[in-house]
Amino acid sequence: MVKLQLIGAAVLLLGMLYIIRLIRKRRMELKYALPWLAVSFAALIVDCFPELLSKLADLLGIATPVNALYLVAFLLSICLLFALTVIVSRQSERIKQLVQAAALCEERIKRLESAGAGEERKDLSGQEEQSAREE
Amino acid sequence: MKSLVMIPAYNEEKNIVKTVRDIQKNAPDFDYIIINDCSRDSTLDLCRREGLHVLNLPVNLGIGGAVQTGYRYAMQNGYDVAVQFDGDGQHDAAYLTQMREKLVREELDMVIGSRFLRHEGFQSSGMRRLGIRYFTELIRVSTGKKITDPTSGMRMANRSVIEAFAVNYPKDYPEPESVVYLLRQGKRVEEAPVKMRERENGKSSISFSRSIYYMCKVTFAILIEDIRRY
Structure with missing residues (x-):
């Protein structure tokens, strides 16, 4: 039992260290890493004090502590997934707006460039006329 | 009256030039803009080579x-x-x-080109017509307005609708949903009879296997539109 707890604690700590490393390297945003750190920390507490789980099982009227664990783990996973779906929706809306803005800008630049080129050409032809007259 | 034809194009190398020439010939006082939705064929090259006005979506x-x-x-x-x-x-x-005359004369916000007001031209396949009829009924129940061709992609908007759609427009299968959106905001939407042709090249964006998803998604979108607050 103690052996298993030690392995669990080691895995959790390694996981948390990995998350922190990703945050340090800016490959993961702290904002989105926090839920994972919180879940890991909670799991670590339960790992250290398994009697908490038995109490929870009693409280919820669940026969075995391990089932209480599954229930909590499942609900947490669903919550995380749901939050991610909300985030994806928001991201996709933002990407859409950016892509549209980029396309509109590009078209405008092209239009201004060709208008500018037209004016330059006009200027040049004006100069030519002038020099022709001078001659 | 400054008027614009918006032409969304995805892999339309075979049709796009013809479409633009049709507009230049038959609706000469309309400007046009092609929106190239990241086509994988040569649509963009063709537009640039022919000097057509194009908005190029990078994604x-x-x-x-x-x-x-x-x-x-x-x-x-x-x-x-x-x-x-x-x-x-x-x-x-x-x-x-x-269509523009109707829009201006009747002070409408949107005019939809409908294939089914006079039943002229290409009438779509039987299954498609059944689906379209279903949306007509759904919109009638939801808004009280009969739109005979709610999936028509030929739709003319006035300035107020341009401004509304610039901010809010559904991402996929947008036609029926956006009509309900307008009707719910009290915009005046009417239809004008048009003839459409059967597409010469390329296939419909909605394949048969996806049509079930399409029906469910649009139905749900319209129901959500009903309970949305503005």
Whole structure:
């Protein structure tokens, strides 16, 4: 039992260290890493004090502590997934707006460039006329 | 009256030039803009080579995002009227002037080109017509308004609708949903009879296997639209 707890604690700590490393390297945003750190920390507490789980099982009227664990783990996973779906929706809306803005800008630049080129050409032809007259 | 034809195009190398020439010939006082939705064929090259006006989306957004880009363009450039027009040769530019006359004369916010008011031209396949009839009924129950061709991609908007769509436009399968959106906001939407052609090249964006998803998604979108607050 103690052996298993030690392995669990080691895995959790390694996981948390990995998350922190990703945050340090800016490959993961702290904002989105926090839920994972919180879940890991909670799991670590339960790992250290398994009697908490038995109490929870009693409280919820669940026969075995391990089932209480599954229930909590499942609900947490669903919550995380749901939050991610909300985030994806928001991201996709933002990407859409950016892509549209980029396309509109590009078209405008092209239009201004060709208008500018037209004016330059006009200027040049004006100069030519002038020099022709001078001659 | 500054008017714009918005042509969303995804892999339309075979049809796009013809479509633009049709507009230039049959609706000469309309400007046009092609929205190239990241086509994988030579649509963009062709547009550049022919010197056509084109908005180039660097990432594929799907029909809703592409059309909305057109509405944003219309808004930024001060157009009074903007009309969606398919790039696949289905629509006939000869009707655009009539549609605009109706829009102005009856002070409407949107005029939809309908294949089913006079039952002329290509009438779509039986299954498709059944689906369209279903949306007609759904919209009638939801808003009290009969729209005979709610999936028509030939739709003309006035300035107020241009501004509304520039901010809010559904991403995929947008036509029926956006009509309900307008009706719910008290906009005046009417239909004008048009003839459409069977597309010559390319296939419909909605394959048969996806049509079930399409029906469910649009139904749900319309129901959500009913309970949305503005």
